[in-house]
Amino acid sequence: MLKEKVAVITGSNRGIGRTIALTFAKQGAKVVINCPYENFLDAANEVVNEIIALGGEAIAVVANIANFEESKKLIDMTIEKFGKIDILVNNAGITRDMLLLRMTEQEFDDVINVNLKGAFNCTKHAVRPMMKSGGSIINMTSVSGLSGNAGQVNYSAAKAGLVGLTKSTAKEFAKKNIRVNAIAPGFIDTEMTQGLTDELKKEINKNIPLKRMGSVEEVANVALFLASNLASYVTGEIIRVDGGMIM
Secondary structure: OOOOOEEEEOOOOOHHHHHHHHHHHHOOOEEEEEEOOHHHHHHHHHHHHHHHHOOOOEEEEEOOOOOHHHHHHHHHHHHHHHOOOOEEEEOOOOOOOEOOOOOOHHHHHHHHHHHHHHHHHHHHHHHHHHOOOOEEEEEEOOHHHHHOOOOEHHHHHHHHHHHHHHHHHHHHHHHHOEEEEEEEEOOEOOHHHHOOOHHHHHHHHHOOOOOOOEOHHHHHHHHHHHHOHHHOOOOOOEEEEOOOOOO
16 A cells, blocks of 8 residues: 555654554555654664564664754655655654643743644655655644643644644645645553553543544554545545544
């Protein structure tokens, strides 16, 4: 489905990003695994080795995408290694949850810089080489960016910003055959949610029509659809993967 395509996935050393990377590799993509700092490189290389074991191609690149120049390095190294970029998944994200009255300026800025500005940085550097033959950009937003969430002013603002970024860039680059879409996951079974108590998980599941959390594979499958030609007439969309939680 993605044979000979080159995909850059930010924050792909773990969680949803890691599963997207493996899913793309299984479908023939050459994958660039990204992590923000050297101390995450071992985990990134583990993903690379898994992809190589599957018979695929992958490299790991350390780049803090909140930094404009490091984002450029990520895209430049992709072009240097594979000669092009077809798919960009802006997946990297952090949380600094706190009620607004207690939230520091630094906690607000950190989340905006990674979750929103990081997506701008990578998109800015990726679109020019993409314009040669088209491509697909997938932004990882959240249901928190669609409905808001108490204690997540910074995170919700960043994820809501990604919705605007997605729609605006989709309109700007449609004529260049670059499709831009976003995925809005709800509660997904990841390291973050695994730390919740069973009691809290039960309460959360009561508010989800499908009565369960989603899996990282279910998010990755939507990313695969958006990255592939199956979604060749889909752009500017925000697809919720939330079990019906905010419909």
